[in-house]
Amino acid sequence: MNLELFFYLLIFPGFLFTAILGLTVGWVDRKVSARFQYRVGPPFFQNFNDFFKLLGKETIIVKDGVRSMFVVAPFISFAMLVLVSAIVGTSLFFNISFGGDLIVIMYLLMIFSVMVVLGGSASGNVYSSLGAGREIKLLLADELAFILVLLVPIIKSGYQLDLGNILAAQADGMFVSSASGIIAFIIGLLCIQAKMTLPPFHIPEAETELVEGPFMEYSGPPLGFWKLNHFMMYVVFPFLLVLLFWGGFNFNGIEILWSVLKYLLIVVLMIIIKNTNPRIRIDTALNFFWKYATPLTLIAVVLAVFGY
Amino acid sequence: MDKNVIPVGPYHPLLEEAEYFTLQVDGETVVDIDLEIGWMHRGHEFISESKTFTQSLYLVERICGICSTSHPLAAVHAMEDVDNIEIPLRARYIRTLVGELERIHSHLLWLGLAGHFIGYDTLWMWAWKYREPVLQMFEIISGNRNHYGMMRVGGVAKDVDPDKIKSLLDIMDEIEKKIQMIAKAANDDPVLKSRLKGVGVLTKKDAVDFCAVGPTARASGVSVDVRKDEPTDAYDLVDFKIIVTENGDVFDKTVVRLLETFESIKICKQCLEKLKTVNGGIRNNVKEISAGEGIGRYEAPRGEVFHYVRTDGTNRPVRHKVRAPSYVNIPTFKASCKGIPVADALITLAAVDPCYCCTERSIKIRDKNNEPYQLDLMKLSREKTEQIRRQMK
Amino acid sequence: MHNYSEFISLMGNKILSKNEKQKRLYFEVGNENIIEVADYLFTKLGCRLSTATATETYRGIEVLYHFSLDKSGEYYCPRIVMTDKKNPRMNSITPVVRGAEWIEREMSEMLGVTFEGHPRPEPLLTGNHPQNIKVPLRKWRSNG
Amino acid sequence: MSWYNKRLAKSIWVYHMSASPCNNCDIEILDLLTPKYDVERFGIKLVGSVRHADVILLSGVINQKVAPQVKKIYEQAAKPCFVVGVGTCPASGCCFKDSYNTVKKREDVIPIHLYIPGCPPKPEAMIEGVVKLAGVLNA
Numbered sequence: 003m004n005l006e007l008f009f010y011l012l013i014f015p016g017f018l019f020t021a022i023l024g025l026t027v028g029w030v031d032r033k034v035s036a037r038f039q040y041r042v043g044p045p046f047f048q049n050f051n052d053f054f055k056l057l058g059k060e061t062i063i064v065k066d067g068v069r070s071m072f073v074v075a076p077f078i079s080f081a082m083l084v085l086v087s088a089i090v091g092t093s094l095f096f097n098i099s100f101g102g103d104l105i106v107i108m109y110l111l112m113i114f115s116v117m118v119v120l121g122g123s124a125s126g127n128v129y130s131s132l133g134a135g136r137e138i139k140l141l142l143a144d145e146l147a148f149i150l151v152l153l154v155p156i157i158k159s160g161y162q163l164d165l166g167n168i169l170a171a172q173a174d175g176m177f178v179s180s181a182s183g184i185i186a187f188i189i190g191l192l193c194i195q196a197k198m199t200l201p202p203f204h205i206p207e208a209e210t211e212l213v214e215g216p217f218m219e220y221s222g223p224p225l226g227f228w229k230l231n232h233f234m235m236y237v238v239f240p241f242l243l244v245l246l247f248w249g250g251f252n253f254n255g256i257e258i259l260w261s262v263l264k265y266l267l268i269v270v271l272m273i274i275i276k277n278t279n280p281r282i283r284i285d286t287a288l289n290f291f292w293k294y295a296t297p298l299t300l301i302a303v304v305l306a307v308f309g310y
Numbered sequence: 311m312d313k314n315v316i317p318v319g320p321y322h323p324l325l326e327e328a329e330y331f332t333l334q335v336d337g338e339t340v341v342d343i344d345l346e347i348g349w350m351h352r353g354h355e356f357i358s359e360s361k362t363f364t365q366s367l368y369l370v371e372r373i374c375g376i377c378s379t380s381h382p383l384a385a386v387h388a389m390e391d392v393d394n395i396e397i398p399l400r401a402r403y404i405r406t407l408v409g410e411l412e413r414i415h416s417h418l419l420w421l422g423l424a425g426h427f428i429g430y431d432t433l434w435m436w437a438w439k440y441r442e443p444v445l446q447m448f449e450i451i452s453g454n455r456n457h458y459g460m461m462r463v464g465g466v467a468k469d470v471d472p473d474k475i476k477s478l479l480d481i482m483d484e485i486e487k488k489i490q491m492i493a494k495a496a497n498d499d500p501v502l503k504s505r506l507k508g509v510g511v512l513t514k515k516d517a518v519d520f521c522a523v524g525p526t527a528r529a530s531g532v533s534v535d536v537r538k539d540e541p542t543d544a545y546d547l548v549d550f551k552i553i554v555t556e557n558g559d560v561f562d563k564t565v566v567r568l569l570e571t572f573e574s575i576k577i578c579k580q581c582l583e584k585l586k587t588v589n590g591g592i593r594n595n596v597k598e599i600s601a602g603e604g605i606g607r608y609e610a611p612r613g614e615v616f617h618y619v620r621t622d623g624t625n626r627p628v629r630h631k632v633r634a635p636s637y638v639n640i641p642t643f644k645a646s647c648k649g650i651p652v653a654d655a656l657i658t659l660a661a662v663d664p665c666y667c668c669t670e671r672s673i674k675i676r677d678k679n680n681e682p683y684q685l686d687l688m689k690l691s692r693e694k695t696e697q698i699r700r701q702m703k
Numbered sequence: 704m705h706n707y708s709e710f711i712s713l714m715g716n717k718i719l720s721k722n723e724k725q726k727r728l729y730f731e732v733g734n735e736n737i738i739e740v741a742d743y744l745f746t747k748l749g750c751r752l753s754t755a756t757a758t759e760t761y762r763g764i765e766v767l768y769h770f771s772l773d774k775s776g777e778y779y780c781p782r783i784v785m786t787d788k789k790n791p792r793m794n795s796i797t798p799v800v801r802g803a804e805w806i807e808r809e810m811s812e813m814l815g816v817t818f819e820g821h822p823r824p825e826p827l828l829t830g831n832h833p834q835n836i837k838v839p840l841r842k843w844r845s846n847g
Numbered sequence: 848m849s850w851y852n853k854r855l856a857k858s859i860w861v862y863h864m865s866a867s868p869c870n871n872c873d874i875e876i877l878d879l880l881t882p883k884y885d886v887e888r889f890g891i892k893l894v895g896s897v898r899h900a901d902v903i904l905l906s907g908v909i910n911q912k913v914a915p916q917v918k919k920i921y922e923q924a925a926k927p928c929f930v931v932g933v934g935t936c937p938a939s940g941c942c943f944k945d946s947y948n949t950v951k952k953r954e955d956v957i958p959i960h961l962y963i964p965g966c967p968p969k970p971e972a973m974i975e976g977v978v979k980l981a982g983v984l985n986a
Contacts, residue, residue, distance in 0.1 A: 039432055043887060055901070059925045218896045221899060225899060349910070352908065353943070356947060374870050374871075519801045520801060521802030539771075607753070607771075620756075638802055641802065833914070
């Protein structure tokens, strides 16, 4: 049992698989973005090289900063992501799940964002703290919409919090094919964009305003782990969306192709949104999520309650 | 709420050059802005006084790498103004051609960087992709991508090869099509519009008060353009319009620049057509410049470049004063940045197309007693956390 | 075409000497009249202040303002000569022309001219300079 | 360490530091990232914070006011970090060497490991310079 747990956590749906797939998809992202911009883009092993290079660099710990928090934050958030990927992955691939795992996922993702904020403000740099401040505002903006998005599949599966049951409820039809499902899916995609701080929501780490925001003072391995975290999210969030709205993966014969396609489609959608939008202001983001996205999702929830 | 200070720079990715702004903010709103400069100061005016006139052209070309035609052109205008030296017709067309090509490349460069500043890297890459053919044209005409070394007192240094005019015109056509595409894309983008419209307004009165020049002034409704006001070179022989808009916000500055690019393309085409037929020398031999003083100016992409030369009959200037357009445009930040969010302040700062290499300056905040207002960054970050915590309750 | 006579007659004896060139009018005014002349050029004529040049000559420190009349491309250049090289002082025109602030600050640090009535008479380029450069554009001439 | 050096050579993150240049080298450096030259092919990426940098591209003759900042920024970089002097200015001072405001001994301010001369160097020359640096790492 314990051995299996380690396998799930560290190798298959957990750390190793997510990291490798994430870095690869990160390459896809960079490559597709480059093609968008008439460029060639980086070679395949680029993200791996970047990561290993950062592992060997000097780690500078800022004198003014809160040392412990500064160092620990990237690793805790990394652990959170590994856990989430293991939970999502096991229910996707092995159909193993437990009672309240959607709530657990929500909490773990929250911890991740909080770690970004703590790490950023622990570095004692004014840009980092501004970035952390914006991260909090962004979290406030998208969190409610995201929770409401998660509510839709819960309601549609007959009030199940169990990922396995949600998956099972989609056996005779994906949620995305219903009215409430499609609304929730689109808003969910935007929430993910915000959670991953991809354009147009890369407000906290706005390169030309706040340098790299919360990650500005990081160097060496901690920075490497922040980058890895970012790429791992390319796996975690699309998987979650596939699970909640698109009926999960199926690995029988030709169905594999369809499963891969599902995942790639979400990633490509994210990349397209990323490359065709300038950064918006934090107040515009708040406005967008509170005035439009959240009410829309509420409608979706109501629709779901009435079974549409 | 306490006033906080955001230092921008001296090294900050928003600015290619080292500059130091301090934004005094109240929450996320900019209350005041100050600027401390001198990080780029190289003492051009001092060096120029120890150089001969021709050497001085090499030097003024290196004031700024983006306006590297405007400064030599203004300098030769000033030197020619001392003695009223005439230049051949063909040289006039070549000067105009190079000057307008520079405007195209500079405006595209700005458009790309503006896209980068608001986090729209795709726009950046596109604008810069279509800037390359312009540099290619420069390479065909002058042999260099930047720092063309074309200007001489009494004419130009190199002739445009008549065999290449056809291919130059072809490149021009291609550029025009591509820029039209970008302009359309930029104009139709709703997010871009909402991000730029009504941001960082510089009123007409402020523009006049601060003596702003170039697209900064023209976007605010002040019709000032050296090319029309005092046509030198071939500007009185070609047909073009001055673009003036009324609102003075960042969006209008973008529009002015984009439309100006088309005007420049028009001028370039006319010049190239004329170069097919106009023959003659490209340079009058100027042996010496007599004692006197001369004012030369040229409409650089960013506005009027002003050179003043005072001579005493030797081959060196007694005084060579340079005034770059950014020098008068940058103080307008004080008017256009007040009362807008921090996120907008940065694009407003960039909208002037500031060239600090030309200007030589950066920002400092002073409190009531005129003491430098300094803030412990750690304290600031803690206050910010505290503030956020209060907001979250 | 370029008729400065109206301006010259209006200013009367305020103009100490003048030098007319095709589109440029260089004229000398006394220190006490510069604000009035600048106000007239900027407010009444609608000129734009291009810049100002300070030069060290044998007569003293000269400050030459360049007012550009954009409608016709003409330049009005009032010149002030300060014979006291040790401590040159003159009136600032910044209260009248706001855009002159930086220009006067720079002249002040480059050639050591004191502008009386300037709202912010501190160095512009060499503020916080580690080497504390003083009047660099005068250094090599003032020895002789 | 050769394995690590190879990774480093394939993933060079550059920080662009302008120390009173004429701006031309700077736009040519940015030009490197754009479609025609696209140095992302070689894993070169422009970063905003010097803490992330492996190579500092220094352009411009260093003036006396900016020199302490340049020094400070170099000290903040996470080592190993190399400095490449782009253009004639860091190499010889170009036409500004006689000025009252330029640093006469640039080596005292920042150690420069590689010079790319030219005013400005063509982007091809810059790529060659950085590739040479990578070649040293690979050896």
